[in-house]
Amino acid sequence: MTAAACYADRAWHGAVAVVENVRLARDTYRVRFECPELARRIVPGQFVMLRLAGQNDPLLGRPLALYDVVLDADGTPRDVDLVYLVMGKLTGKLSHFVPGQLLEVWGPLGNGFAPRAAEHLIMVAGGIGQTPFLALAKEYLGRQRYGESARPAAPGGRVTFCYGTRSRDYLAGLDDFKQAGVELRVSTDDGSAGHHGLVTDLLKQCLEENATRRHACGVVCCGPEPMMAAVAEMTRQARVPCQVSLETPMACGIGICFSCVARVRDDAGGWDYRRTCVEGPVFDARAVAFD
Ligand SMILES: Cc1cc2nc3c(=O)[nH]c(=O)nc-3n(C[C@H](O)[C@H](O)[C@H](O)COP(=O)(O)OP(=O)(O)OC[C@H]3O[C@@H](n4cnc5c(N)ncnc54)[C@H](O)[C@@H]3O)c2cc1C
Ligand code: FES
Secondary structure, eight states: OOOOOOOGGGOEEEEEEEEEEEEEETTEEEEEEEOHHHHTTOOTTOEEEEEETTOOSSOSOEEEEOOEEEEOTTSOEEEEEEEEEOOSHHHHHHTTOOTTOEEEEEEEESOOOOOOOOSEEEEEEEGGGGTTHHHHHHHHTTSOOOTTTTOOOOTTOEEEEEEEESSGGGOOOHHHHHHTTOEEEEEETTSSSSEESOHHHHHHHHHHHTTTOGGGEEEEEESOHHHHHHHHHHHHHHTOOEEEEOOOOOSSSSSSSOTTEEEEEOTTSOEEEEETTTTOSEEEGGGBOOO
């Protein structure tokens, strides 16, 4: 289990104004809101719960991962960026929001990614599972610091991003990742961009290329559950440490309702339910019971 300090009772809760809401790709948008309280505390892999202020439909908040923190002219964290795929009620309505409209937000929530000593970070994302990885890559490569007690960058670190989507229309934020210094490898199910096939093919290739340097590699993964299960198995066989960020549906986001539980193995070989919102969403891939 990763150990970044975050407790739901320390979460900030309030209304924030939308600064920007721009389309990045098919059905995919980046919303930016001003919230220095959140911006200075949130770390890669953490998330916020979001509601549309003053609206009761949908009633429950929805979890969205940190995409990035925007600094003001003095270098002070000011805005928070989230990237979302239009799935249902909240994201559908949010896609029509314009600057000045209000959102209700609480966070930062969850544990976030553990900082790792690995020299080579391999990020594997399926679809909208890419959202937690921009901030992680920037932190890893020493481009930006996140959180109140800044975590160390990986000196001389290298980041490869294996990113798979259904088709090229859904590829979002490629320029953000390139500007951050990330090596990008893309796959699409229909072959319209990059490798024609699964994102796990890209990971396989990456692990083969690094066959003699696996001790220096670490993998992080987020996306559809079958893909995360496959990545967990591949990294287990390759003996490369892997963290997965689960996207379990959530109702409260703060540990009260138990709607977000996942089966996680314990050290004694048994398993128990863990709340993804407070004990996750990031788990050691070997501990998650995907079957
Ligand atoms: C920690 C965490 C971080 C997340 N980060 C992001 C993010 O950065 N960007 C993003 O776009 N989404 C993210 N999600 C997923 C997002 O919260 C859901 O897709 C959310 O339900 C969308 O709300 P909605 O009201 O638009 O759709 P809803 O009306 O809630 O749901 C639409 C459809 O999606 C299904 N559904 C809901 N949640 C999930 C899920 N987790 N997995 C599979 N199917 C689901 C529902 O059953 C329904 O069929 C994250 C989820 C978690 C737990
Ligand atoms: S969402 Fe309520 S306990 Fe996790």
